[in-house]
Amino acid sequence: MNYHWNWGIFWDISPDGAHSYLQTLLLGTTWTLATAFFAWCLALLFGSIIGVIRTTPNAWLVRLGNAYVELFRNIPLLVQMFLWYFVLPEVVPQAIGTWLKQQPNASFYTAVVALGFYTSARVAEQVRAGILSLAQGQRLAALALGLTLPQAYGFVLLPMAYRIMLPPLTSELLNIIKNSSVALTIGLMELTARARSMQEFSFQVFEAFTAATVIYIVINIAVTFAMRALERRTAVSGFIGASPAAAH
Amino acid sequence: MFANFDFDVIARSLRYLFFDGMTFTLILTALATAGGIVFGTMLALMRLSGFPLLAVPATGYVNLMRSVPLVLMIFWFYFLVPYIGQWLTGAERPIQVGYFTSSLVAFTLFEAAYFCEIMRAGIQSISRGQLAAAQALGMSYPQTMGYIVLPQAFRNMLPVLLTQTIILFQDTSLVYVLSITDFLGAASKVAQRDGRLVEMYLFAAVVYFVISFAASQGVRALSHRTAIIR
């Protein structure tokens, strides 16, 4: 290969004049994590609400929940980002549209909202599946004790469902971190965008992408370990999530 | 608010959107799915082979691909494929390949990791008794896999494989980052040229929605049907 490796490039000053390339990558990492974190909060909140109403006995609520999930699942994330970023400010009343466009960090807010709603549909699927996987007897037992339906969800169904959902939620959390890279298309300078711009200015393609890849892997491993620890701490014996050793 | 909504811009560009854009999207989806399933199945067999020499690299590959964003992989392969081509052909300088080739390689190799996990689950869902029965009939390992295990695994996993294909179909929109004229790329070019972002992006969203929704309903019907047969 006639490619000229130069691993020292990371300590060179980037075109912004203040940071080394390595620092720009780390800066990008913080944007990636911040975007993913706020979007994840949004996704958990809306995903839980939608997931729960899809398991209620009310047919109209179930339909509403289903429509929500289908809407956000069947449009590519990138297109959803464009809708929030380019289309929304044009179709709301002009004053609001102008205000939206003038926000500093507009691409960050847009990325959080787009990613949050997109992921909420996937979280809603997991929440629904988690609740439905609990035996019908749990719901009946809770109601038979005189709990109201919201109490039954809050004290009995959801605490157990979240434990069952932890592994799939972990993979959604990893997905949201990876998916935040899509926001580079609306100008968010997250990790992948930083690697891309480092490649454009320094011409050291493979160093830039290798560094970004390594950072993503490290984030992945850290999140996976943290979630495993959470799984162990919340495990209920005799149930999914309990450690295999306890099953003997 | 839709008072100055220009439907005409959509009508005028339909040919470009579908003949140029959607054709690219569908071909990329089909080829990457086919390649991804083949390579993914190979990876799954390697992971399940019990030989560390095969299992460890396959596991590492799958974990690597699943740890990084697809966008980064698209960039990676855009720059890497020319060098891979040079290495494969022994040419003097990196081979210039088109956007199509580089994105096809990227999607195939990326999605293979996901298809691998689906096929692995499918293979593991086949009972050990089926393996024993095939072996008792004197079948070799390739025969057992080819005639007994993989057909059943593939059939059991068909709804999941198709769902992954729908995800792949949506993911192909990410070739936008290479300024390729896929369906979204075409819509985006018209949008920029005519200053009609609202119309074009809404239309693109509707088209993606209709196709993905119809396909996922089809998969649902299929999985209900196969569930009854078994």
Add this chain to the structure above:
Amino acid sequence: MTDIQIDINEVSKWYGPFQVLNRCSTKVGKGEVVVVCGPSGSGKSTLIKCVNGLEPFTQGAITVDGISVGDPKTNLPKLRARIGMVFQHFELFPHLTVMRNLVLAQIKVLGRSSGEAHENGMRLLDRVGLRDQAEKFPGELSGGQQQRVAIARALAMDPIAMLFDEPTSALDPEMIKEVLDVMVGLARDGMTMIVVTHEMGFARQVARRVVFMDKGEIVEDAPTEEFFGSPRSERAQMFLSKILQY
């Protein structure tokens, strides 16, 4: 016993520290029917699976028709193709029709022509009384019918011996007879058979010898009349009194 077909000699097997087979020895002559019985977990299924190498064993030797099963140089697929096996849970291939189940290994393993394989398959379906089910899928048949197809599938390979691993224990009671009838017919035709079963009526009717196993050991290996008349070991007496009580 003039012609020894299956020779099991001092076979032992461990799963980690746990010994599942302990120095098991027995011989099966050509045309002989041997029933293997014993409490669950006694190792009888493991032993029969050692005969065609589906389960590897740790010590000892097994030869089938003079070929050593444990020898790493032995072409196991080739040897297995000559030994028929019938499983507790039938293990028909659910994605293939009954006829495809019968012809697949004939064509791919034995290299028979499609016409010959189909002809042979049809003849054997006829023999187990399922001629009209050829184009159905296994899932559409009853358990008893599936097991008869499984027997036909094994016979289609023209085996020199048949191994039955609890062939009736997953069946509803009313279907057991139809399967046993086929097996009795096979025994009468002179097939060499090792049958792991609790069907003592079947054993009395066709078995020449009964092998009783407990805790991985062959405790008793006696001619049938002797085994049912006066089992020597206490463990075999206990076992018989339990399963023959009703």
